[in-house]
Amino acid sequence: MPAPTIRHCKRCGSAVAYRVPDDGDTRERAVCTVCQTIHYENPLNVVGTVPVWQDQVLLCKRNIEPRWGKWTLPAGFMELGETTSQGAARETIEESGAQFEMGALFTVMSVPRVGQVHLYYRAQLTSPRFAPGHETLEARLFHEEEIPWEELAFRTVRETLMRYFEDRRRGHFDTHAFDIE
Ligand code: ZN
Numbered sequence: 001m002p003a004p005t006i007r008h009c010k011r012c013g014s015a016v017a018y019r020v021p022d023d024g025d026t027r028e029r030a031v032c033t034v035c036q037t038i039h040y041e042n043p044l045n046v047v048g049t050v051p052v053w054q055d056q057v058l059l060c061k062r063n064i065e066p067r068w069g070k071w072t073l074p075a076g077f078m079e080l081g082e083t084t085s086q087g088a089a090r091e092t093i094e095e096s097g098a099q100f101e102m103g104a105l106f107t108v109m110s111v112p113r114v115g116q117v118h119l120y121y122r123a124q125l126t127s128p129r130f131a132p133g134h135e136t137l138e139a140r141l142f143h144e145e146e147i148p149w150e151e152l153a154f155r156t157v158r159e160t161l162m163r164y165f166e167d168r169r170r171g172h173f174d175t176h177a178f179d180i181e
Helices: 083-095 154-170
Strands: 017-019 029-032 044-053 056-060 075-077 100-111 116-125 136-142 176-179
Touching: 017 056, 044 083, 044 100, 044 154, 056 083, 075 083, 083 116, 083 136, 100 154, 116 154
Parallel strands: 044 116, 100 176
Antiparallel strands: 017 029, 044 056, 044 075, 056 136, 100 116
């Protein structure tokens, strides 16, 4: 499990203590030592795309930590008020400035070690020109044999790309749900 991260009550600002609440709960929660507010912590969604132009895939070189300088598929944390697909499209625009049409859900990966669920959609680029935002050093297209496997930022990116090329070889794209321990 990820390390506890809450120190102060979001309601009154007092210190919290991690303990099992008295309401029949079975997990330790951040409970305010003054107003007793219970702060629940749940997994976050990371949403992104596999953007494709002809037989090439778009990758972005990260200009932010963690993994500065490593290559990634465009992805980021889902925002309140948007759907997973909208979030994936927004992140793709922010990080690459690409023009594209969203496709089907491709991978769903639970990453319990960091308390995250990552979802990637396929996306069809409608132009090979990009305008990366400040979070990206460079956005470019890669043929399969050019993919910098040793320079990818995250295992979820590697697993998604591996499945993308496997599915493309057999000529049929599925939705892949699996866990990353
Ligand atoms: Zn409080």
